Amino acid sequence: KAGVTQTPRYLIKTRGQQVTLSCSPISGHRSVSWYQQTPGQGLQFLFEYFSETQRNKGNFPGRFSGRQFSNSRSEMNVSTLELGDSALYLCASSLVFVSNTGELFFGEGSRLTVL
Amino acid sequence: EDQVTQSPEALRLQEGESSSLNCSYTVSGLRGLFWYRQDPGKGPEFLFTLYSAGEEKEKERLKATLTKKESFLHITAPKPEDSATYLCAVQARGTSGSRLTFGEGTQLTVNP
Numbered sequence: 001k002a003g004v005t006q007t008p009r010y011l012i013k014t015r016g017q018q019v020t021l022s023c024s025p026i027s028g029h030r031s032v033s034w035y036q037q038t039p040g041q042g043l044q045f046l047f048e049y050f051s052e053t054q055r056n057k058g059n060f061p062g063r064f065s066g067r068q069f070s071n072s073r074s075e076m077n078v079s080t081l082e083l084g085d086s087a088l089y090l091c092a093s094s095l096v097f098v099s100n101t102g103e104l105f106f107g108e109g110s111r112l113t114v115l
Numbered sequence: 116e117d118q119v120t121q122s123p124e125a126l127r128l129q130e131g132e133s134s135s136l137n138c139s140y141t142v143s144g145l146r147g148l149f150w151y152r153q154d155p156g157k158g159p160e161f162l163f164t165l166y167s168a169g170e171e172k173e174k175e176r177l178k179a180t181l182t183k184k185e186s187f188l189h190i191t192a193p194k195p196e197d198s199a200t201y202l203c204a205v206q207a208r209g210t211s212g213s214r215l216t217f218g219e220g221t222q223l224t225v226n227p
Contacts, residue, residue, distance in 0.1 A: 004158070031212065031213055033212070033213045033214070035217075041219075042202075042217050042218060042219035042220060043159075043202070043204075043215075043217035044217075045214050045215065045216070048212045048213055048214060050212065055211060055212050056211060056212045056213075056214045058214070090158050090159070092158070092213065094213050102146075102147045102149050102164045102206055102213070102215070103149075103161045103164065104159075104161065104213055104215070105161070106158030106159045106160070107158050108156065108157055108158050109157075109158055
């Protein structure tokens with residue numbers, strides 16, 4: 001079956017712009033979480049959605065937001081981009097909100113470069 | 116605050132040269148410790164979940180072990196295709212959902 005699909009895979013923006021990233025989870029998966037990956041910080045949790053509701057939020061400023069649609073697809077938005085927002089943004093899906101195994105299925109990520 | 120520290124940052128091995136990667140963690144009650152593998156340009160891929168001290172899991176040339184303060188990923192007779200970044204993550208008891216705290220990873224290179 002198809003894996004987690006993230007679009008776009010690469011994008012370049014300038015400071016002050018905003019960006020929207022999309023994630024389609026594995027069919028049947030209802031939980032979608034987002035992570036930011038940078039060389040210095042590793043993977044950091046942004047937020048998680050389940051049944052169209054944000055269930056968890058990491059320590060990121062309000063410029064980072066997201067939503068989930070009824071078909072479980074999710075989008076995240078970053079407004080007023082800063083140079084430090086350059087990163088690989090990873091989406092992960094799981095079948096249920098609380099998994100017994102903790103197994104997350106990650107997409108290949110959207111690589112954002114802010115100039 | 117949950118913390119995960121992985122060492123070494125990078126490791127170069129010759130094919131067949133066994134070694135171990137370390138993951139030290141601090142968490143207020145461990146719900147689970149997870150190992151992932153990440154290839155360049157790809158998202159992390161799940162390997163193992165360990166729940167309690169003394170537990171071990173194996174998959175091909177990889178074996179993960181867990182103590183109360185750290186986990187080890189042992190790689191026996193590695194092959195070049197084992198080259199990847201190995202990530203360790205923890206989840207504290209009482210954490211809802213899929214929120215994990217990751218370490219920065221160990222970049223493993225296996226030369227033929």
